[in-house]
Amino acid sequence: MATRRGRRALLIAGGVGLLALAAALVLNALRSNLVFFFSPTQVHAHEAPSSGSFRVGGLVRAGSVERAADGLTLRFVVTDTVREVPVAYTGLLPALFREGKGVVVAGNMGADGVFRATEVLAKHDENYMPPQAADALRQAGALPSATLQTEAR
Structure with a gap:
Protein backbone atom coordinates (compact mmCIF):
# COMPACT_ATOMS: atom_id res chain seq x y z
CA MET A 1 0.00 0.00 0.00
CA VAL A 35 1.77 46.85 -25.65
CA PHE A 36 1.20 49.88 -23.45
CA PHE A 37 -0.52 53.07 -24.61
CA PHE A 38 0.90 56.58 -24.16
CA SER A 39 -0.23 60.05 -25.23
CA PRO A 40 2.22 62.41 -26.98
CA THR A 41 2.49 64.37 -23.71
CA GLN A 42 3.52 61.20 -21.86
CA VAL A 43 6.04 60.35 -24.58
CA HIS A 44 7.65 63.79 -24.20
CA ALA A 45 7.70 63.36 -20.41
CA HIS A 46 9.73 60.16 -20.97
CA GLU A 47 7.01 57.97 -19.44
CA ALA A 48 7.15 55.68 -22.49
CA PRO A 49 9.84 53.00 -22.70
CA SER A 50 13.02 54.00 -24.53
CA SER A 51 13.21 50.53 -26.04
CA GLY A 52 10.46 48.08 -26.86
CA SER A 53 7.03 48.47 -28.39
CA PHE A 54 4.27 50.77 -27.22
CA ARG A 55 1.31 52.66 -28.68
CA VAL A 56 0.82 56.38 -29.17
CA GLY A 57 -2.64 57.84 -29.74
CA GLY A 58 -4.15 61.18 -30.56
CA LEU A 59 -5.07 63.16 -33.64
CA VAL A 60 -3.22 63.30 -36.95
CA ARG A 61 -2.11 66.95 -37.13
CA ALA A 62 -3.58 68.73 -40.15
CA GLY A 63 -0.99 69.39 -42.84
CA SER A 64 1.53 66.93 -41.42
CA VAL A 65 1.02 63.96 -43.75
CA GLU A 66 3.90 63.51 -46.23
CA ARG A 67 4.06 60.59 -48.64
CA ALA A 68 7.34 59.33 -50.10
CA ALA A 69 7.74 58.67 -53.81
CA ASP A 70 7.29 54.91 -53.29
CA GLY A 71 3.69 55.53 -52.17
CA LEU A 72 4.02 53.25 -49.14
CA THR A 73 6.23 55.29 -46.84
CA LEU A 74 4.45 57.97 -44.88
CA ARG A 75 5.44 60.56 -42.29
CA PHE A 76 2.91 62.38 -40.12
CA VAL A 77 2.52 63.88 -36.67
CA VAL A 78 0.30 62.56 -33.86
CA THR A 79 -0.79 65.22 -31.38
CA ASP A 80 -2.89 65.47 -28.24
CA THR A 81 -3.00 69.25 -28.94
CA VAL A 82 -0.40 69.80 -26.21
CA ARG A 83 2.57 67.81 -27.53
CA GLU A 84 3.41 66.14 -30.83
CA VAL A 85 5.16 62.94 -31.86
CA PRO A 86 6.54 62.56 -35.41
CA VAL A 87 5.69 59.16 -36.91
CA ALA A 88 7.16 57.22 -39.83
CA TYR A 89 5.20 54.29 -41.26
CA THR A 90 5.75 52.01 -44.24
CA GLY A 91 2.77 50.00 -45.38
CA LEU A 92 -0.83 50.27 -46.39
CA LEU A 93 -2.92 52.69 -44.37
CA PRO A 94 -6.47 52.05 -43.18
CA ALA A 95 -9.01 53.57 -45.57
CA LEU A 96 -10.28 55.89 -42.82
CA PHE A 97 -6.87 57.43 -42.02
CA ARG A 98 -7.28 61.23 -42.32
CA GLU A 99 -5.69 64.43 -41.07
CA GLY A 100 -7.44 65.79 -38.00
CA LYS A 101 -8.90 62.38 -37.11
CA GLY A 102 -8.14 59.98 -34.28
CA VAL A 103 -5.38 57.43 -34.68
CA VAL A 104 -3.42 54.93 -32.58
CA VAL A 105 0.00 53.83 -33.85
CA ALA A 106 1.98 50.88 -32.50
CA GLY A 107 5.75 50.59 -32.82
CA ASN A 108 8.87 51.92 -31.11
CA MET A 109 10.74 55.18 -30.71
CA GLY A 110 13.81 55.65 -32.88
CA ALA A 111 17.03 57.21 -31.61
CA ASP A 112 16.24 60.26 -33.79
CA GLY A 113 12.99 60.92 -31.88
CA VAL A 114 10.77 59.64 -34.70
CA PHE A 115 8.25 56.96 -33.75
CA ARG A 116 8.62 53.98 -36.13
CA ALA A 117 5.10 52.63 -36.50
CA THR A 118 4.51 49.01 -37.41
CA GLU A 119 0.73 49.33 -37.21
CA VAL A 120 -1.74 52.18 -37.74
CA LEU A 121 -5.27 51.99 -36.35
CA ALA A 122 -7.78 54.59 -37.52
CA LYS A 123 -11.21 55.40 -36.17
CA HIS A 124 -14.12 53.70 -37.88
CA ASP A 125 -16.91 56.29 -37.93
CA GLU A 126 -17.23 60.03 -37.62
CA ASN A 127 -18.16 59.98 -33.92
CA TYR A 128 -15.74 57.28 -32.78
CA MET A 129 -12.23 57.58 -31.42
CA PRO A 130 -10.14 54.81 -29.82
CA PRO A 131 -10.72 54.98 -26.04
CA GLN A 132 -7.05 55.56 -25.26
CA ALA A 133 -6.84 58.47 -27.70
CA ALA A 134 -10.06 59.99 -26.33
CA ASP A 135 -8.72 59.73 -22.76
CA ALA A 136 -5.45 61.39 -23.79
CA LEU A 137 -7.33 64.26 -25.44
CA ARG A 138 -9.62 64.66 -22.42
CA GLN A 139 -6.56 64.92 -20.16
CA ALA A 140 -5.10 67.55 -22.48
CA GLY A 141 -8.42 69.42 -22.39
CA ALA A 142 -8.78 69.23 -26.15
CA LEU A 143 -11.51 66.74 -26.91
CA PRO A 144 -12.65 67.76 -30.41
CA SER A 145 -16.36 67.01 -30.03
CA ALA A 146 -18.92 66.67 -27.26
CA THR A 147 -20.62 63.90 -29.26
CA LEU A 148 -17.52 61.72 -29.37
CA GLN A 149 -18.17 58.05 -28.60
CA THR A 150 -15.76 55.38 -27.44
CA GLU A 151 -16.13 51.63 -27.17
CA ALA A 152 -17.14 50.21 -23.82
CA ARG A 153 -14.10 48.88 -22.05
Whole structure:
Protein backbone atom coordinates (compact mmCIF):
# COMPACT_ATOMS: atom_id res chain seq x y z
CA MET A 1 0.00 0.00 0.00
CA ALA A 2 2.85 2.38 0.72
CA THR A 3 4.00 2.12 -2.88
CA ARG A 4 0.49 2.75 -4.15
CA ARG A 5 0.19 5.83 -1.93
CA GLY A 6 3.69 6.95 -2.97
CA ARG A 7 2.86 6.62 -6.67
CA ARG A 8 -0.36 8.56 -6.18
CA ALA A 9 1.49 11.34 -4.34
CA LEU A 10 4.16 11.41 -7.04
CA LEU A 11 1.48 11.58 -9.75
CA ILE A 12 -0.32 14.44 -7.99
CA ALA A 13 2.94 16.33 -7.41
CA GLY A 14 3.90 15.87 -11.07
CA GLY A 15 0.47 17.11 -12.20
CA VAL A 16 0.70 20.18 -9.98
CA GLY A 17 4.22 20.85 -11.29
CA LEU A 18 3.09 20.61 -14.92
CA LEU A 19 0.12 22.88 -14.21
CA ALA A 20 2.42 25.45 -12.58
CA LEU A 21 4.81 25.28 -15.54
CA ALA A 22 1.95 25.77 -18.01
CA ALA A 23 0.62 28.74 -16.02
CA ALA A 24 4.09 30.32 -15.91
CA LEU A 25 4.51 29.92 -19.68
CA VAL A 26 1.09 31.46 -20.39
CA LEU A 27 1.74 34.41 -18.08
CA ASN A 28 5.15 35.00 -19.63
CA ALA A 29 3.65 34.96 -23.13
CA LEU A 30 0.92 37.41 -22.12
CA ARG A 31 3.42 39.75 -20.47
CA SER A 32 5.71 39.77 -23.51
CA ASN A 33 2.77 40.59 -25.80
CA LEU A 34 1.54 43.57 -23.77
CA VAL A 35 1.77 46.85 -25.65
CA PHE A 36 1.20 49.88 -23.45
CA PHE A 37 -0.52 53.07 -24.61
CA PHE A 38 0.90 56.58 -24.16
CA SER A 39 -0.23 60.05 -25.23
CA PRO A 40 2.22 62.41 -26.98
CA THR A 41 2.49 64.37 -23.71
CA GLN A 42 3.52 61.20 -21.86
CA VAL A 43 6.04 60.35 -24.58
CA HIS A 44 7.65 63.79 -24.20
CA ALA A 45 7.70 63.36 -20.41
CA HIS A 46 9.73 60.16 -20.97
CA GLU A 47 7.01 57.97 -19.44
CA ALA A 48 7.15 55.68 -22.49
CA PRO A 49 9.84 53.00 -22.70
CA SER A 50 13.02 54.00 -24.53
CA SER A 51 13.21 50.53 -26.04
CA GLY A 52 10.46 48.08 -26.86
CA SER A 53 7.03 48.47 -28.39
CA PHE A 54 4.27 50.77 -27.22
CA ARG A 55 1.31 52.66 -28.68
CA VAL A 56 0.82 56.38 -29.17
CA GLY A 57 -2.64 57.84 -29.74
CA GLY A 58 -4.15 61.18 -30.56
CA LEU A 59 -5.07 63.16 -33.64
CA VAL A 60 -3.22 63.30 -36.95
CA ARG A 61 -2.11 66.95 -37.13
CA ALA A 62 -3.58 68.73 -40.15
CA GLY A 63 -0.99 69.39 -42.84
CA SER A 64 1.53 66.93 -41.42
CA VAL A 65 1.02 63.96 -43.75
CA GLU A 66 3.90 63.51 -46.23
CA ARG A 67 4.06 60.59 -48.64
CA ALA A 68 7.34 59.33 -50.10
CA ALA A 69 7.74 58.67 -53.81
CA ASP A 70 7.29 54.91 -53.29
CA GLY A 71 3.69 55.53 -52.17
CA LEU A 72 4.02 53.25 -49.14
CA THR A 73 6.23 55.29 -46.84
CA LEU A 74 4.45 57.97 -44.88
CA ARG A 75 5.44 60.56 -42.29
CA PHE A 76 2.91 62.38 -40.12
CA VAL A 77 2.52 63.88 -36.67
CA VAL A 78 0.30 62.56 -33.86
CA THR A 79 -0.79 65.22 -31.38
CA ASP A 80 -2.89 65.47 -28.24
CA THR A 81 -3.00 69.25 -28.94
CA VAL A 82 -0.40 69.80 -26.21
CA ARG A 83 2.57 67.81 -27.53
CA GLU A 84 3.41 66.14 -30.83
CA VAL A 85 5.16 62.94 -31.86
CA PRO A 86 6.54 62.56 -35.41
CA VAL A 87 5.69 59.16 -36.91
CA ALA A 88 7.16 57.22 -39.83
CA TYR A 89 5.20 54.29 -41.26
CA THR A 90 5.75 52.01 -44.24
CA GLY A 91 2.77 50.00 -45.38
CA LEU A 92 -0.83 50.27 -46.39
CA LEU A 93 -2.92 52.69 -44.37
CA PRO A 94 -6.47 52.05 -43.18
CA ALA A 95 -9.01 53.57 -45.57
CA LEU A 96 -10.28 55.89 -42.82
CA PHE A 97 -6.87 57.43 -42.02
CA ARG A 98 -7.28 61.23 -42.32
CA GLU A 99 -5.69 64.43 -41.07
CA GLY A 100 -7.44 65.79 -38.00
CA LYS A 101 -8.90 62.38 -37.11
CA GLY A 102 -8.14 59.98 -34.28
CA VAL A 103 -5.38 57.43 -34.68
CA VAL A 104 -3.42 54.93 -32.58
CA VAL A 105 0.00 53.83 -33.85
CA ALA A 106 1.98 50.88 -32.50
CA GLY A 107 5.75 50.59 -32.82
CA ASN A 108 8.87 51.92 -31.11
CA MET A 109 10.74 55.18 -30.71
CA GLY A 110 13.81 55.65 -32.88
CA ALA A 111 17.03 57.21 -31.61
CA ASP A 112 16.24 60.26 -33.79
CA GLY A 113 12.99 60.92 -31.88
CA VAL A 114 10.77 59.64 -34.70
CA PHE A 115 8.25 56.96 -33.75
CA ARG A 116 8.62 53.98 -36.13
CA ALA A 117 5.10 52.63 -36.50
CA THR A 118 4.51 49.01 -37.41
CA GLU A 119 0.73 49.33 -37.21
CA VAL A 120 -1.74 52.18 -37.74
CA LEU A 121 -5.27 51.99 -36.35
CA ALA A 122 -7.78 54.59 -37.52
CA LYS A 123 -11.21 55.40 -36.17
CA HIS A 124 -14.12 53.70 -37.88
CA ASP A 125 -16.91 56.29 -37.93
CA GLU A 126 -17.23 60.03 -37.62
CA ASN A 127 -18.16 59.98 -33.92
CA TYR A 128 -15.74 57.28 -32.78
CA MET A 129 -12.23 57.58 -31.42
CA PRO A 130 -10.14 54.81 -29.82
CA PRO A 131 -10.72 54.98 -26.04
CA GLN A 132 -7.05 55.56 -25.26
CA ALA A 133 -6.84 58.47 -27.70
CA ALA A 134 -10.06 59.99 -26.33
CA ASP A 135 -8.72 59.73 -22.76
CA ALA A 136 -5.45 61.39 -23.79
CA LEU A 137 -7.33 64.26 -25.44
CA ARG A 138 -9.62 64.66 -22.42
CA GLN A 139 -6.56 64.92 -20.16
CA ALA A 140 -5.10 67.55 -22.48
CA GLY A 141 -8.42 69.42 -22.39
CA ALA A 142 -8.78 69.23 -26.15
CA LEU A 143 -11.51 66.74 -26.91
CA PRO A 144 -12.65 67.76 -30.41
CA SER A 145 -16.36 67.01 -30.03
CA ALA A 146 -18.92 66.67 -27.26
CA THR A 147 -20.62 63.90 -29.26
CA LEU A 148 -17.52 61.72 -29.37
CA GLN A 149 -18.17 58.05 -28.60
CA THR A 150 -15.76 55.38 -27.44
CA GLU A 151 -16.13 51.63 -27.17
CA ALA A 152 -17.14 50.21 -23.82
CA ARG A 153 -14.10 48.88 -22.05
